[in-house]
Amino acid sequence: MQQFSLTSRSEKHFPPAPMLHLPVDPAAPANANPAALRDFLAQCQALAAAVGRSRLVSITLEVPALDPLAVLESIFESGERHFYAERPAENFAIAGAEAVLSFSASGETRFADSRRFIDETLADAIGVGDQAAAFSGPHFFTAYSFFNDTEPGEPFESAGIFIPRWQVARVGDRTTAVANFLVAPDSPLDALVEKVWRAHQKFTRFEYNVAGSGGGSSGGLCGTGDSPVPHDPHGRDAHATQSAHAAPGELQTRERAALASASSTYRAAVTRALELIADGDFQKIVLARAKDIRAAEALHPLRVLNGLRQRFGDCYSFSLANGRGQSFIGASPERLLRVRDGRLLTEALAGSARRGATASEDAALGGELLRNEKDLREHRHVLDSIVRRLAPLGLQLSFSEKPGLRRLANVQHLHTPVEAALPPTVRLLDALARLHPTPAVGGTPREAAIARIRELEDFPRGLYAGAIGWIDSRGGGEFFVGLRTALLEGDRARLYAGAGIVAGSSPEKELAETELKFQAMQTALLGET
Ligand SMILES: C=C(O[C@@H]1C=C(C(=O)O)C=C[C@H]1O)C(=O)O
Numbered sequence: 001m002q003q004f005s006l007t008s009r010s011e012k013h014f015p016p017a018p019m020l021h022l023p024v025d026p027a028a029p030a031n032a033n034p035a036a037l038r039d040f041l042a043q044c045q046a047l048a049a050a051v052g053r054s055r056l057v058s059i060t061l062e063v064p065a066l067d068p069l070a071v072l073e074s075i076f077e078s079g080e081r082h083f084y085a086e087r088p089a090e091n092f093a094i095a096g097a098e099a100v101l102s103f104s105a106s107g108e109t110r111f112a113d114s115r116r117f118i119d120e121t122l123a124d125a126i127g128v129g130d131q132a133a134a135f136s137g138p139h140f141f142t143a144y145s146f147f148n149d150t151e152p153g154e155p156f157e158s159a160g161i162f163i164p165r166w167q168v169a170r171v172g173d174r175t176t177a178v179a180n181f182l183v184a185p186d187s188p189l190d191a192l193v194e195k196v197w198r199a200h201q202k203f204t205r206f207e208y209n210v211a212g213s214g215g216g217s218s219g220g221l222c223g224t225g226d227s228p229v230p231h232d233p234h235g236r237d238a239h240a241t242q243s244a245h246a247a248p249g250e251l252q253t254r255e256r257a258a259l260a261s262a263s264s265t266y267r268a269a270v271t272r273a274l275e276l277i278a279d280g281d282f283q284k285i286v287l288a289r290a291k292d293i294r295a296a297e298a299l300h301p302l303r304v305l306n307g308l309r310q311r312f313g314d315c316y317s318f319s320l321a322n323g324r325g326q327s328f329i330g331a332s333p334e335r336l337l338r339v340r341d342g343r344l345l346t347e348a349l350a351g352s353a354r355r356g357a358t359a360s361e362d363a364a365l366g367g368e369l370l371r372n373e374k375d376l377r378e379h380r381h382v383l384d385s386i387v388r389r390l391a392p393l394g395l396q397l398s399f400s401e402k403p404g405l406r407r408l409a410n411v412q413h414l415h416t417p418v419e420a421a422l423p424p425t426v427r428l429l430d431a432l433a434r435l436h437p438t439p440a441v442g443g444t445p446r447e448a449a450i451a452r453i454r455e456l457e458d459f460p461r462g463l464y465a466g467a468i469g470w471i472d473s474r475g476g477g478e479f480f481v482g483l484r485t486a487l488l489e490g491d492r493a494r495l496y497a498g499a500g501i502v503a504g505s506s507p508e509k510e511l512a513e514t515e516l517k518f519q520a521m522q523t524a525l526l527g528e529t
Contacts, residue, residue: 370402
């Protein structure tokens with residue numbers, strides 16, 4: 001794997017140089033053999049020699065139907081990076097693993113630096129295969145933490161990007177496989193041919209590994225019974241621990257005390273935020289909690305994910321592994337941004353209520369939410385911010401004046417989709433840099449609220465409420481917000497949930513809302529709670 005450094009060999013090219021495509025059909029019988037592959041790679045090597053540096057080569061192939069999650073689970077190794085995202089209601093899933101090229105950045109320039117890395121990588125990339133196929137070509141799997149900077153020792157960088165060695169994606173009933181590799185002017189050609197040919201064979205006749213996919217479980221309760229002291233991946237005291245060796249609902253006394261104290265810490269933070277709102281420091285702030293739990297055995301991120309994708313069909317079920325044994329998983333309801341065919345899609349999602357047990361209770365709760373002045377105000381802050389932040393880019397946004405409802409298995413939200421044509425001069429990352437973090441997860445005014453989040457929360461957010469997604473070689477891509485999530489390491493999980501606070505919010509109700517939001521992940525990790 002190569003780590004990219006910003007050497008600025010090319011000045012900012014605008015618009016970016018398109019990726020070079022060679023007119024070779026890798027699926028044609030004449031090409032699908034090692035000798036033809038060798039010729040092709042020799043050609044790539046000549047192109048690498050011409051510029052005096054390695055070139056990223058990306059081969060796209062349509063393959064027989066595959067489930068990308070099953071492929072990733074079959075090949076899963078905890079020492080490798082991976083990215084997985086699926087939204088069943090939109091009928092797509094994408095998986096990628098093993099970094100061929102990676103990049104990280106931090107601070108306020110992280111979006112601009114990422115853009116430069118992507119442009120420079122694509123300027124040197126060579127692609128073959130069906131470019132019209134969905135998810136063809138190299139993809140930049142990307143994660144931005146909530147804050148511009150992360151704290152030392154956090155498992156994910158403040159901006160982390162990788163291009164996977166292999167990628168499998170499904171849209172409807174079509175599956176594409178992409179192999180990416182670097183060809184250096186002096187790469188040993190035979191070894192390269194062998195490696196790429198093996199990958200080709202593997203994905204055209206993929207066999208799932210049903211028995212041993214890495215051990216661990218998607219849940220189960222802890223049986224070790226000793227210390228409920230949380231393992232804290234960030235080296236701080238955790239908010240609350242649910243060491244789940246007790247049956248759900250039967251918390252030990254110490255655990256109950258820890259949960260009660262976490263609850264009162266949260267209520268106190270909300271009360272303080274309400275004072276700051278009354279003082280005019282800001283109008284909205286989103287305050288979150290972290291909850292640490294422990295399972296009976298190692299938690300396998302992809303097995304947990306299988307439960308999430310089944311229960312939350314209209315969310316992004318995702319897993320991001322850092323290759324050092326930690327993964328960040330979730331079922332996020334919130335699209336931050338999608339860019340496709342010159343159109344940008346984003347949304348305001350804020351204002352929450354529980355689901356009802358019956359159709360009439362559910363409809364009544366939804367109706368109340370749609371009329372609730374406090375929730376509508378909370379929602380409006382997000383919509384206004386999206387409009388304010390995107391307007392300077394010259395976007396003409398269209399959205400409806402009144403929000404609708406997004407109904408998830410455990411909770412319902414006020415929802416307003418926002419759409420615009422993207423001017424050719426505006427890039428996905430320009431829009432993302434302006435949108436993130438929206439007041440759905442930060443606050444308004446942005447800077448004043450965000451500064452207080454660090455003060456009022458006593459755990460690092462990391463990727464919680466961050467921006468996670470991918471960018472393709474044509475400038476399209478999709479990002480969602482890191483919500484309804486957990487950070488997994490071995491048998492430990494840290495769950496995150498927050499709620500928007502505005503004048504009129506009640507500490508008790510906000511606490512209940514975070515419990516509701518924890519539920520999705522807690523159930524996926526430990527079974528019914
Ligand atoms: C902050 C979270 O969710 C966000 C906050 C919401 C709210 O305050 O009503 C609703 C949806 C999300 O935008 C979370 O899930 O942790």
